[in-house]
Amino acid sequence: MAILEISHLEKHFGEKKILSDLNITVPEHSIFGFLGQNGSGKTTTMKLILGLLKANKGTITVNGEKVQYGDTKTNRFVGYLPDVPAFYDYMTAREYLQLCGRLTGLSKKKTELKSQELLQLVGLTYEKKPIKTFSRGMKQRLGIAQALLNEPKLLICDEPTSALDPIGRKEILDILLAVKEQTTILFSTHILSDVERICDQVAILHKGKIVLSSTLDTLKRQYSRDDYQISFAKQADLDRFFTHPDIKNLCNQKSKEGLVLHLKTSDGQKLLEILAQEKLLPSSFAKLEPNLETIFEEVIQ
Structure with missing residues (x-):
């Protein structure tokens, strides 16, 4: 089953065409690498998936439901990790997740259970300091925990490893691999080695168009050289x-x-x-x- 389907998507800003006839299918329980240079349209695509921008043409469905601009119910299926997640820095990690649980309508008991489970997953179970003292890698890990709080069908990660050192990148990639059985991941990045390590499929976006989309194994066979x-x-x-x-x-x-x-x-x-x-x-x-x-x-x- 496809968790995310994008069909003939176009987006213009004035006279400038950002996306042109974009078609993507993301299978369930896969890690889908969404690649492209800066300015290729990756972030615009993710905002369209989240209903934050209105498409000029085309359709997007998440878990079989059509995305609607401005007030889309499909976001109940989605967790989102921006490239620079924002927090209430005076809170602890646990306090922040408990706040997010209340805002998303989870019961107190469910929030406690999920917070404990996710803090353990991201290695922050025993972290009692306020978030403002966290390293960039710790904040990214907390961002993943927050994005997974509502048990999403689709986890969208926008450049989650771009500003991290090698150890921090490995920690994030290991977490994404660990949650693959529970969700589907759209992994937007320009770090190609990270994609090779964890992704099942890849789409390359160039100048607003998909120029290549396939599994990694198929690509390596297709482009194999003698x-x-x-x-x-x-x-x-x-x-x-x-x-x-x-x-x-x-x-x-x-x-x-x-x-x-x-x-x-x-x-x-x-x-x-x-x-x-x-x-x-x-x-x-x-x-x-x-x-x-x-x-x-x-x-x-």
Whole structure:
């Protein structure tokens, strides 16, 4: 089942077109990476999903219900973590969640139970200091707890790791992976390594249009290149292999850097056969798989 469906969405600000014929389907219990450069339209899309902006054209449905601008009932299915969450800084984490529970209509007992559960999830169970003393990472973790308080079907995260150090980023990513079974996550970011670590599917937004949308595994197969990297311990071994008469015909491109060769060929098995024939034992032999960064750079050119 699709938790979020966006169909033929367009958004203009005056004469400037921000989004053009946007189509996205986010399956249930997935982490969906929503990628794009700054200014590509990611934040505008999220505001449209939340009913904070009015679309010029197209439809958005959350959990099967249509989003309505200004007063959308679909937000009862949604949790939202902005890139810079705001809090009442004089409160403790527990006090803040209890306030949020009351504002969203949860019973006192339900609020207590959910607060305890979520503070444990985000590693703030024993934190008694006021929020104003929290680090950026702690505030992001509290923001996730607040966004999950109403047990949303869809959790929207807008650049949740962009200003964090590596440890803080890992903490946030681990939390998102942990809640995947309870909710579906729309993960907007420009940090491609984070997407590769936790996302099941990816959509790349460029100049207001989706230029690519698929699972990560499918993308890596689709953009797979016939690139090989072979390293040797001895210069003589490298030179002997590099100048082998079959290498010239076999490889479309070849280069060497120190004791490392880079070769492009559709027949990796033949490279192994040449090594065996010449009785050469390389230090390493690897087919280079594409990463999300190389795919991203290719599709936005």
